[in-house]
Amino acid sequence: MLVGHGTENDFVVLPDPDGTRWPEDRLDAAMVRRLCERRSGLGGDGVLRVVRSVHVPDAADALGADLDRCEWFMDHRNADGSLAEMCGNGIRLFLHVLVTEGLLDRSACADGVLVGTRGGPRRVGAAADGYWVDMGPARPFGRGQAELPGTALPGRAVSMGNPHLVCLTDTDVATLDLTTPPVVDPGLFPDGVNVEVVNVLAAGAHIRLRVSERGVGETRSCGTGACAAAWAALEDAGTPTGTVAVDVPGGRLTVQVDERTTVLTGPAVVVAAGELTAEWLAG
Numbered sequence: 001m002l003v004g005h006g007t008e009n010d011f012v013v014l015p016d017p018d019g020t021r022w023p024e025d026r027l028d029a030a031m032v033r034r035l036c037e038r039r040s041g042l043g044g045d046g047v048l049r050v051v052r053s054v055h056v057p058d059a060a061d062a063l064g065a066d067l068d069r070c071e072w073f074m075d076h077r078n079a080d081g082s083l084a085e086m087c088g089n090g091i092r093l094f095l096h097v098l099v100t101e102g103l104l105d106r107s108a109c110a111d112g113v114l115v116g117t118r119g120g121p122r123r124v125g126a127a128a129d130g131y132w133v134d135m136g137p138a139r140p141f142g143r144g145q146a147e148l149p150g151t152a153l154p155g156r157a158v159s160m161g162n163p164h165l166v167c168l169t170d171t172d173v174a175t176l177d178l179t180t181p182p183v184v185d186p187g188l189f190p191d192g193v194n195v196e197v198v199n200v201l202a203a204g205a206h207i208r209l210r211v212s213e214r215g216v217g218e219t220r221s222c223g224t225g226a227c228a229a230a231w232a233a234l235e236d237a238g239t240p241t242g243t244v245a246v247d248v249p250g251g252r253l254t255v256q257v258d259e260r261t262t263v264l265t266g267p268a269v270v271v272a273a274g275e276l277t278a279e280w281l282a283g
């Protein structure tokens with residue numbers, strides 16, 4: 001068991017290469033909630049199980065013909081125990097753990113490794129200052145509104161595999177209240193949504209965001225959210241391609257958007273490694 005983070009979006013990481021240590025009935029929603037609890041558990045925004053795709057029952061549905069090309073599967077759970085399609089910070093940490101745990105040779109990362117996720121395959125590789133992920137294209141799917149205490153913000157609905165509502169605003173995001181999940185239109189987001197509130201610091205080049213994540217609450221960073229927000233900021237600037245620096249409470253991410261795809265770059269850090277005690281497991 002390890003704990004780690006990407007720009008302070010933190011995870012409990014469970015290496016389980018052969019699917020024997022954390023099978024589905026052991027890693028149920030209640031166990032995920034216990035692990036992620038910050039006082040009585042390890043604490044985290046979610047859990048990443050590091051497992052070979054062949055041992056994940058729903059991997060074939062998610063990956064289709066690409067199943068054979070993805071040896072590894074990022075089995076991601078939100079802190080409330082729900083499943084998410086994709087996690088941009090988590091997948092960088094996932095590759096870092098594969099390398100540091102000796103499950104993958106660092107040389108294999110040079111051109112990137114295809115990793116399975118519930119949102120489909122994603123290529124991840126080592127960068128000079130962290131890891132890059134080919135996240136695929138942002139897919140806008142409408143316009144909506146986020147109701148926060150005292151204000152309502154219009155936004156763009158964007159899928160990065162998982163759903164986002166990106167609200168560009170002139171109100172300083174530091175002053176907005178994200179202590180409760182923003183209220184959104186359930187018709188537009190039947191499976192829930194991650195909400196980003198975003199200030200543009202330099203048009204088409206530099207943004208600052210805070211995020212309220214589906215299944216978690218406010219977090220210090222969201223990789224998929226950074227990509228959705230960068231796409232929306234570029235659209236807003238009238239320059240649909242470019243590179244955007246994304247400041248999040250937990251650090252900085254970089255997002256490159258071109259005609260074909262979106263590439264996210266940022267750090268990944270393993271903080272600690274150890275064992276869960278028999279006492280805690282029995283509790």
Ligand SMILES: N[C@@H](CCC[C@H](N)C(=O)O)C(=O)O
Pocket residue numbers: 009078083084085086087088089090162163194213214215216219221222223224225
């Ligand atoms: N923090 C992640 C996203 C995790 C999943 C999200 N909460 C959801 O339910 O879609 C990221 O870095 O992308």
